[in-house]
Each structure stands twice: as structure tokens, then as C-alpha cells.
Amino acid sequence: MHIRTPLLTLLLLPLPLLACTAFVMHNNGRTFIGNNEDSWCTQGQVRFVPGVEGHYGAVYFSTWTGHPFREWADQLGMNEAGLVFDGLSIQPKNAIPQDGKQLLHFTELNSRLMERCATVPEAIAFLEDYDRSFLYRSMLFLADANGTYAIVQSDTVIVGTDPHFAVGNWRMTCNTDMDAVPIPRLQQGRTLLAEGVEPTVDGALSVLQEMRSCREFLGNGTFFSTLFEPDRGQVHLYFYHDFDHPVVFDLKAELAKGAHTLDLPTLFPPNPEFQALKEYRTPFHQQWIFWGLVVLAGLAVLLGLVCGVVVLVRDVKRLNGEGSETSLAPVPRGLYDGRSRRPCRCAAGE
Secondary structure, X not given: OEEOOOHHHHOOOOOOOOOOEEEEEEEOOEEEEEEXXXXXXXXXXXEEEOOOOOOOOEEEEEEEOOOXXXXXXXXXXXXXXXXXXXXXXXXXXXOOOOOXXXXXXXXXXXXXXXXXXXXXXXXXXXXXXXXXXXHOOEEEEEEOOOOOEEEEOOOOEEEEOOXXXXXXXXXXXXXXXXXXXXXXXXXXXXXXXXXXXXXXXHHHHHHHHHOOOEOOOOOOEEEEEEEEEOOOOEEEEEEOOEEEEEEEEEHHHHHOOOOEEEEOHHHOOXXXXXXXXXXXXXXXXXXXXXXXXXXXXXXXXXXXXXXXXXXXXXXXXXXXXXXXXXXXXXXXXXXXXXXXXXXXXXXXXX
16 A cells, blocks of 8 residues: 655645546537546546436536545536536636626536536527636536537637537637647547548547546546447446446436436456555545644644744743843942942052
């Protein structure tokens, strides 16, 4: 077991790693949407939520680092109509709250969107009623069964219908030069899409694999990957950049089972690299380490305060003591003549 507990981690909350990628491809009437979710997480869930009162049912994929100050958060999902959303971290930018519009938590807003919208245009219209200032350091990638896609940021909305499009953790503008985005894996995927891939699961999977992350250190990077067939309601799930052992869900069949949640890592065979990541203890994965460091930090601060008070009291006492003393050293009585205040010089024999 490895334990890494840098003191700096007590001061900073972990931010999602800037490494996620997503794409959509539409060709010959088929649509595929792929997502690589990269993070330092060890816990994940697959949550199926049936539709009620005329709303769409959906599947959501969520992760949790184990950090006590963070909650489970839906990272992406797809509803029965084939609308897919994915949240990606981007470079932060100040966002001005939009007066008169409701501000919701990321997960709650996406749940409402997935319940009510079937296509990207519907989703864009829906989001117009909500304050997007919470997207100051993240963006929404949306795509539907027709191949239409959108990028939604706090101050920018981009909608496209190109045969293929790929995106990474990069703040977009309406005139962004995608060829200049400095994310190598994103560019590799874009090149593959531009060269042309078959509109099949294997073809789309080749792009997904090209854009995944697998670092030398513990193989960390892509926690899980998804490949959606929105026109058929199929979900292909891959775990920890292992694309040889997929789990396939039929969304309609899963929703018919009622609301249920699955533990994502346990759906797959043992993965040595993932096991190594789990054994690499950090304060954000193990709460006992985090709270232990918090206690130690608190004791250190308390000890520092006590020592400071002791030093201050000692210095005050020393200064008060020096102020009450004469500046001359005491001289025994009898050595001075009271009249002249000069030392008496007595002759011998007196």
C-alpha cells in the first residue's frame, strides 16, 4: 500500500483533471457518441431513472473521489430519446449571474434537461430559461440521435450539424481554430474521424480508443468510457481504458426494471492497474487520511498559538521589568559624599 499525503492537499480541493474527450459521428443514418471520462476517481455508479408523468427516462454515469467535501456528481448520460450530455472541465472565466433566471446545481439542471428534451435544439431552448453562470469553469457537450451537437458555456452556445465533431477540455468560441487546440489525444481522434471510419460500433470504438488516456503512473487517466448508439438505445460501457471487456446495456430494457443503481467497477473483471490505483492512498480517496491530516494540522496551529502566547507574555514581562530599574548600577552607601555627590577620598589614619 502506498500513501501520499502532501500538506498542500489540505488546502486545495481536487478539481477534475483536464483530460476528458468526447465526439459525435453521423453517417449513413447511424449516429455514435463517444465519451472518455478521465479523473482520479476510484468509485463510479450507473444509475437508471425511469420516466414519470410523460418525462423521458435516462441513464446517468456518476463518479466520486471519496473526498468528504464532494458529492456524487453525474458526469454524463443519455435519455430514451437519444439525447446525450457530457460535462467537461475547461479554463475558468468570470461569469456574470443572469438576473431573472433560475440557478440550479449542475446535476439537477441536467436531470431536468434529460427528462424534458429529445433533441439538441430543444435542449438549447430549455437552457435559455436558466442561469448558466455556474459554467464558469466547465461546459456541456450535447448530441442527439440526428447527429446535431452543441457546446454550452456560461457565455457561449455553439450548435453544429457536421458529420463528425470532437471536443476536449478547452474553452470554445464561435471562431475557435480546432486544429490549434493543444490536446494531442483530441487531435488524434479528429484526424481519424476526418480520414473516415465505418459507421459501426467497431469504427466508433477505434476513435474512442484513440482519444483515451493511459499514463505511465499507475495507468491512471480514463476512469471509464461510453459509446452510445442513440438511434438504437444501446450503451457500451468500458472500464479503466480496457476495451476488451465491454458491458452493453439496452436502455429500454434497463428502465423497465425500475429505478436501480449499479456499482460501476464491479461490473468488470479484475483490472490490475485499477487495483494499483485503489491501493495508492491519498487524502481524497480515504477519509481517515483526510481527517487525520486535518486533526494534525489543527494541533499544529493550536501549538503554534500557544507558543506565540508564551513568547508574547515573556517579552511583555521582560519589558515591564526593565522599565522599573535605574539605568545605573547600584553603589554601596558611604562611597559618596552627600554634599558633592562625589566619591569621598579619606586620608589614611582618619
